[in-house]
Amino acid sequence: MKYNRKLLKLVPFAVISTLALSACQSTKVQRIDANQEVALSDKWNGKDSQLVSEAMVSDMLSFPWVNDHLKKEGTRPAIIIQSIRNKSHQHIAVDTFLNDLKRAILRSGQADFVANKEIREEIRDERKDQELNASLETQNEMGQEQGADYALSGTINSFVDQQGGTRVTFYQVDLRLIDMTSNREVWNGQKKIQKLQERSGYGF
Amino acid sequence: MGARIKKAVTLFIILVQTSLLGACSITQFNQLSPAQLAQQGNFVQAKQNVTQSYNKNGNDRLLYHLEMASLLQLEKNYLQSNEQLALALTLIESFYTQSISELALVQFSGPTYSTYKGKAFYLPQIHIMKALNYNALAKLHPDNSEHYYDAALVEMRQLDVFLSQLKEQTGGYDKEQHDDFLAKKVYQILKPIFAPTDLLENIDYKDDAFAHFLSGVLFEQSGEWDSARLQYERAMFMYENGFAKQYKLPEQISEQARFGLIRMMRKAGGYDNELRAFEPTRDDEAKQSANVTLVQNIGIAPKRKQLNLMLRANTESKALVMTPILLGNYKERQAQMRWFQMLHADTSLFDMMQNYMLGDLGDVAMGALTKRLPLGPLWDDAVRLGIVDALQFGARISVTYLEPLDNQVKYSEVWLNGQPITTLLPYHSVSLLTLQDALKQANAEIHSALSREIIKALSARKALHKAGLEQNNLLGNLAKLTTTVVNAITASADTRQWQTLPAEIRVAQISLPPGEHDVTIKTYFRSGHVVEQSEHITANNVMSLWHTRTFANAPNEQTSLTNSTLNME
Numbered sequence: 199m200k201y202n203r204k205l206l207k208l209v210p211f212a213v214i215s216t217l218a219l220s221a222c223q224s225t226k227v228q229r230i231d232a233n234q235e236v237a238l239s240d241k242w243n244g245k246d247s248q249l250v251s252e253a254m255v256s257d258m259l260s261f262p263w264v265n266d267h268l269k270k271e272g273t274r275p276a277i278i279i280q281s282i283r284n285k286s287h288q289h290i291a292v293d294t295f296l297n298d299l300k301r302a303i304l305r306s307g308q309a310d311f312v313a314n315k316e317i318r319e320e321i322r323d324e325r326k327d328q329e330l331n332a333s334l335e336t337q338n339e340m341g342q343e344q345g346a347d348y349a350l351s352g353t354i355n356s357f358v359d360q361q362g363g364t365r366v367t368f369y370q371v372d373l374r375l376i377d378m379t380s381n382r383e384v385w386n387g388q389k390k391i392q393k394l395q396e397r398s399g400y401g402f
Numbered sequence: 403m404g405a406r407i408k409k410a411v412t413l414f415i416i417l418v419q420t421s422l423l424g425a426c427s428i429t430q431f432n433q434l435s436p437a438q439l440a441q442q443g444n445f446v447q448a449k450q451n452v453t454q455s456y457n458k459n460g461n462d463r464l465l466y467h468l469e470m471a472s473l474l475q476l477e478k479n480y481l482q483s484n485e486q487l488a489l490a491l492t493l494i495e496s497f498y499t500q501s502i503s504e505l506a507l508v509q510f511s512g513p514t515y516s517t518y519k520g521k522a523f524y525l526p527q528i529h530i531m532k533a534l535n536y537n538a539l540a541k542l543h544p545d546n547s548e549h550y551y552d553a554a555l556v557e558m559r560q561l562d563v564f565l566s567q568l569k570e571q572t573g574g575y576d577k578e579q580h581d582d583f584l585a586k587k588v589y590q591i592l593k594p595i596f597a598p599t600d601l602l603e604n605i606d607y608k609d610d611a612f613a614h615f616l617s618g619v620l621f622e623q624s625g626e627w628d629s630a631r632l633q634y635e636r637a638m639f640m641y642e643n644g645f646a647k648q649y650k651l652p653e654q655i656s657e658q659a660r661f662g663l664i665r666m667m668r669k670a671g672g673y674d675n676e677l678r679a680f681e682p683t684r685d686d687e688a689k690q691s692a693n694v695t696l697v698q699n700i701g702i703a704p705k706r707k708q709l710n711l712m713l714r715a716n717t718e719s720k721a722l723v724m725t726p727i728l729l730g731n732y733k734e735r736q737a738q739m740r741w742f743q744m745l746h747a748d749t750s751l752f753d754m755m756q757n758y759m760l761g762d763l764g765d766v767a768m769g770a771l772t773k774r775l776p777l778g779p780l781w782d783d784a785v786r787l788g789i790v791d792a793l794q795f796g797a798r799i800s801v802t803y804l805e806p807l808d809n810q811v812k813y814s815e816v817w818l819n820g821q822p823i824t825t826l827l828p829y830h831s832v833s834l835l836t837l838q839d840a841l842k843q844a845n846a847e848i849h850s851a852l853s854r855e856i857i858k859a860l861s862a863r864k865a866l867h868k869a870g871l872e873q874n875n876l877l878g879n880l881a882k883l884t885t886t887v888v889n890a891i892t893a894s895a896d897t898r899q900w901q902t903l904p905a906e907i908r909v910a911q912i913s914l915p916p917g918e919h920d921v922t923i924k925t926y927f928r929s930g931h932v933v934e935q936s937e938h939i940t941a942n943n944v945m946s947l948w949h950t951r952t953f954a955n956a957p958n959e960q961t962s963l964t965n966s967t968l969n970m971e
Contacts, residue, residue, distance in 0.1 A: 239495075281548070283548075283552060284552050284553075284556065285552070285555070286556065286559070287556060287559035287560050287562075287563055288556065288560075289553060289556050292549075356559075358563045360563065360567055363498065397498050397499060398499050399498070399499065399500060400499065400500050400501075400502055401499045401500070401501060401502070
């Protein structure tokens with residue numbers, strides 16, 4: 199009985215000590231799979247970028263424009279990315295999303311990409327340099343670039359609804375593909391993501 | 403002999419407490435604050451000061467990031483400034499979950515031992531500062547301007563999410579503000595406890611008209627007419643419905659927001675009926691075609707300081723009595739007295755009569771110097787609980803007060819080609835916002851400080867009782883002295899604040915022909931000092947936003963035409 203009382207007296211001390219020790223836990227880092235989602239908040243993350251790009255590219259390539267182009271031209275269509283504007287309420291690394299899009303299209307083997315304006319200019323400078331400094335056998339000619347057949351552009355939008363510690367965030371990605379010869383919109387795709395975040399008002 | 407010893411000990415305690423209180427009146431920054439150093443252009447020392455005063459991982463980590471962000475912005479290091487602001491936003495987000503263990507710790511120590519979580523009005527200021535930084539980056543890097551302008555708009559959208567929530571909680575400014583009847587009723591009921599006057603009416607931070615206006619400018623700059631129109635419209639209604647009155651801003655500014663709204667309606671098209679209703683005059687036409695917005699942040703917001711009070715139990719009138727202990731220089735002592743009289747002292751007729759009825763004639767005259775909390779039938783409970791005994795040597799209570807507002811600016815003008823073309827008008831008063839926040843918190847703060855110090859005094863007495871030192875002998879009194887002194891040391895008011903915030907934000911919208919222009923802002927201070935800041939700006943057919951920070955005590959070299967461009971971007 200006496201032993202039990204002593205034990206009971208120790209309980210609060212043990213609880214406080216455990217809490218104190220848990221608060222003193224040092225930083226811990228571990229290596230995890232890049233495809234594994236670690237959602238610490240409802241912000242747009244790498245997994246969202248990957249999932250949206252895969253879903254949109256799959257939808258884009260399922261439209262008839264790819265086969266139509268193959269039949270007409272006999273070559274794979276070449277696409278250029280014009281601009282993807284971030285009109286959401288989150289800072290989204292648009293370049294990362296664009297790279298995910300490009301990888302998904304190239305992996306499908308059904309279309310090619312043309313470098314954007316800045317990269318094209320850098321390559322042209324390099325070719326100019328080759329004309330002066332490279333041997334004739336290894337020089338690349340000017341004026342042999344592949345022109346883009348289609349232009350890809352779009353926007354990322356978002357809405358937020360919040361009540362106390364509960365927040366619903368809705369992301370919508372809209373992309374469109376324009377035929378650069380006829381200005382026809384050959385594809386228009388949309389992907390939506392909804393995230394729910396719940397936070398507690400109190401904790402230890 | 404015993405009585406003489408007790409008297410001597412009491413005298414000694416008063417001396418020790420007074421010297422301790424004197425020591426406590428020293429502010430966190432022993433010399434010049436980061437804001438004061440920044441206004442002298444001494445950014446290196448200002449940053450060192452921040453690093454020394456705030457721990458990046460400690461309770462003041464939010465202030466570390468906020469002060470650093472302000473200083474980096476003044477240094478034109480916009481990217482790093484935004485990195486600091488992003489860290490501050492992440493911290494504020496994490497503060498949503500309150501730590502129960504920390505709340506318990508505060509109850510036995512003081513608010514200064516807790517994590518500083520900032521004020522509600524900091525969040526809009528952070529988003530505004532980030533947006534201005536992105537705007538400046540866009541101007542510095544024209545090749546990448548679209549990315550930076552988009553990033554500025556992301557900040558405005560996040561701000562909109564926050565303000566929508568704030569409006570939902572407070573009601574915002576949808577309707578014209580009248581006397582706050584509910585608040586009046588509540589304070590009437592609380593009057594016997596604390597006696598604030600009607601200065602506590604309509605001082606809630608409900609929404610932010612300036613944030614909406616700036617949002618409108620940024621959306622207009624990016625050609626998003628609909629979003630800009632909505633933001634200008636919100637700003638216009640808010641300024642009209644009470645925001646301008648609450649922050650003592652000129653009436654013309656709602657007109658400015660209206661011009662923005664008309665401009666957006668014309669650009670978007672399809673608003674002919676609405677435009678007819680506005681009936682613009684010829685004079686208005688020029689203002690509606692504005693294509694340059696100049697935002698001027700002036701000065702430093704007023705400082706939060708510590709007001710010390712002595713709490714005693716008066717057995718004769720069966721009341722707890724609080725008396726301010728005025729410390730510091732003449733100006734500070736005066737400010738402390740006025741703050742106490744304004745918010746806490748027995749200055750109402752009700753209090754005077756109450757003091758008279760309690761037979762405390764001294765306090766009828768001294769009402770302005772004391773706050774009496776009559777316990778009435780609760781007095782016996784207070785004795786039984788040991789409160790009266792615990793307050794034998796008094797207890798120190800510390801609350802914050804705000805230094806008086808000092809409006810140093812007479813007026814501020816925009817000059818072009820050697821001619822003044824318009825005046826920059828005050829669009830927001832961060833000083834009044836800080837003051838109203840301090841007033842709003844004053845009652846809650848004194849309430850919690852009072853209960854905290856009583857709990858601390860009681861706990862100390864219980865510990866003495868258990869140790870067998872609760873006797874009226876020299877040893878007992880010395881033990882009580884020790885506990886009183888320890889409590890006095892830990893009873894500090896929370897004077898922490900974002901010190902580098904501006905005191906006032908002024909705006910001018912002008913119409914310039916497309917091309918390059920040299921624009922000068924001349925700020926005339928009441929001291930006679932004139933600060934000139936010039937910038938080479940590019941005007942386009944669409945709106946362009948330019949921002950500057952002006953300090954009253956800027957050194958002469960900063961005021962010269964060549965060096966004054968330091969701050970402007």
